[in-house]
Amino acid sequence: MAEPVVTLAHGGGGASTRQLLRDILLPLLDPAHALHLEDAALLPAAAGSPAWAITTDGFTVRPLFFPGGDIGKLAVCGTVNDLAMRGARPEVLTVSMVLEEGLPLGTLERVVASMRATLDAVGAVVVAGDTKVVERGRGDGMFLSMSGLGKVQVSPPPAAFRAQPGDQVLINGPIGDHGIAVLAARENLGFSVAVESDCAPLWSLVETMLSAGGPDVHVLRDPTRGGLAAALNEIAADSRVGVIIREADLTVTAGVRGACDLLGFDPLTIANEGKVVAFVAPRQATAVLEAMRAHPLGRGSAVIGEVITDSPGRVLLETDLGTRRLVDMPGGELLPRIC
Amino acid sequence: MTRASTDGQRVLAAHRFRQMLAELVDRPIRLMEVCGTHSQAIGRFGLRQLLPADLRLLSGPGCPVCVTTPGEISAMIALATSGVIVCTFGDMMRVPGHTDNGSAPPTLSLAKAQGADVRVVYSPLQAVEIAQAHPDREVVFLGVGFETTAPAVAAAVLSAARQRVPNLSVFAAHKLVPPALVALLQSPGVALDGLLCPGHVSTIIGAQAYAPLVQQYGIPCAVAGFAPGEIMAGILSLVRQVRAGEARVDNDYARAVRPEGNPLALRTMYEVFRPADTTWRGLGTIADSGLAFREAYRGFDAVARHGVEVAVLPEPPGCCCGAVLRGAISPRDCPSFGDPCRPESPVGPCMVSSEGSCAAEWRYGQLAPEVREVTA
C-alpha cells in the first residue's frame, strides 16, 4: 500500500486531528508528556505574580471575506479567544502572513484594517510580524498565523481537566453559524442560506463571567473546528466525567438547521468562532449566566446541560423526545451527503 | 430559532407514541426503513428507545454510497488517478475501493492527497462550470445517487449539451429504489412486515410508485418525512396496517410528496437516461434498477469515453455491508464493527456515509446500558 499522507480530515479538529497529534507530533515534540492539550499553554511565573498564557494558531479560509467576518478578524478572534479560554487577558500578539502572488493590495489592506479594528476592540497590540510571498497557485490568497500572550486573571485558571460532577454547562448562543456561513459563501449550495458567522472576540464576555464566577468557572472552551461535539468530548475525556446536554436548551438558527438537514450534517459538529462553553460550579451558575446575558455577546446564553458521574469520558444528548443518545467525537472533514 | 415552545409537546408525543405501540404491538413485527436519511434520523432522535421489544426497525439499502459496488468505486478511483478532473459529492471521498488494487490509492480522498484532481461539489451544475473553466481538461462527474439526485444530473447534462461543453462526462452509477425493493422482497430469508418508504425519493417518484409492491407482495408501505413526528407517524401507520392485516400505501409526508411525484423531474431524468440493469452491493444485479445514457446523450458517458472497466470485485475483507444493506444482519453483528471499522478508519462504505447504517449505529447506537433508560 502507498505511504500514508496528510488528508483534509487531519485538519477537521476531530478524531483524525487528535490522531495526528498522538502519533506524530507529541511523541517528537513532547517526549516527557508535559503538555496538556489546552487552547493556550501557561508559562510558570515568579511567585506572587500572575501566570502568562501563550497560544499560536494558523488561519486558512476560503473565501477570505464571508458574511460576518474575514480572515483578519478571524485570526485575531481565534488567537485572543484561545487566551481568554485560560482566563487570560490578551495583551500582545504576533502575526506572520504568507501572501500569494497576485493578491490585490486592496484586499490585503482590507484584511489588515479588519485585524486592526478587532485588536482595538480587544485592547491588544501586534508587536512583531513577518511576511512571505509564495508563487501564484501556491496559496489561497493568504494564510495567517498568529501567536498571543496574555496575563491570567484568575487562579486556578480554567482548564479542560477541571470539570466536576454537578457543574452546569453554559453557552452564549446558537451553534454552527460560522461553519455554515463560510460553507455557503464558498460553495454553490444550490439553495440560499441566510447565516452570518458568529466570529467575535470573547475576552470582554469572559472577563464578566470570571468576575461573576471566579475560580468556580472550572472550564472554558471555544467550540471551533469540530464544533460543540468535539469541545465537550475533549472536556469529558480530560476531566474523566460524563456530560449530558439537552437538545431542548440548545439553539440552532433556522438557517443552520435547514442547511444541516440538507447536507446531512449535525449542527453539534459545525465550527463556531464566537462561542464559549463554560463549566461552572452549581453555586455560581446563575450568577455567571446572568453576567453572560447582560453582555452584548451573551444575550442568547443558556444552561444546556451538566456534568454527571456516569459514563466518564462520554457526552450524552437528551433529545427533544426525551430519549438519549451519544454525542461522538466527530471524525474529520465534513463531507456533504448524497441523497 | 428552533428552540421551540413545542419541546414539552414533543416529549408528550413521544410518550404517547410509546404507549400506543406498547398496546398495538402484540406479535413480533419487522419493519425496514429503506432510506439512509431515515436510519440517521432514527438514530439521532433515539427513536429506537421508544419501541417495544417486539418491534424491530431494520435499515435497508437506501444509502447511495453504500450500494455502489466495489468495482464501481475502484473504477472511479482509477479514473481519478488517470489525470482527469473528477467531481463528486462529498461522501464518496472516503469510501474504500478494492484494497489489493496494486499501488492504487484506496480512496478518492487519498488519491487527492497524492495529487489527483478530485473536487467535492454540491450540485452537478458545478461540474459543468468546472468543465467550462478548464476547456483543456476532461471533467468527469460521479453520478451516484437515487431518483433524488438523478434528475439534477440529467439537468446538468442537458445544460452541458445546450452550451456545447465537450469536455464533461458522467460516470452514471445511479440506482432506482422500487426495483431494489422488489428484489429485496423476493430474496429468501428477508421477512419484512412493512416498509418505511423514503421521503426525498418519494417527492420525485410519488407515493403511487409503491402501489405495485403492495399489490404483488401484500406489504404495508408508509411514506414518511424526517422530522421525529413524521417518522413516528409512519411507524404507527405501518403497525396499524400490520395489526389490521391490511396493506396499502399511507402517505404520511403529504406536505412534500404527491401521489404522482414530480413529473417534471422524472421527464428530465428519462430524457437523458433509460432504465438499465445494474448491480447493487448486497443485492446483486437487478433488472432495470439503474440508469444508462440514451443514444442521444451517449457522448456524455464517462465509462465509454474513458474506456473505464468496472470489474466484479469482492467486498472488502471482513465487511458485511451486503448483509447489512439487505437487513439480514444489523451493523453490530458485523465482526469488524468498532474494531477496526470506525468512521475515521472505515472498512466498508456503510461506515463512511452519514447515511450508512453502520455509521448511524456507531454514532448514535452505543450507550452504556445504565443510561439507556428513557425519561419520557
Ligand code: SF4
Ligand atoms: S461495520 Fe464496517 S465492515 Fe462491518 S458491515 Fe459495516 S461498514 Fe462493513
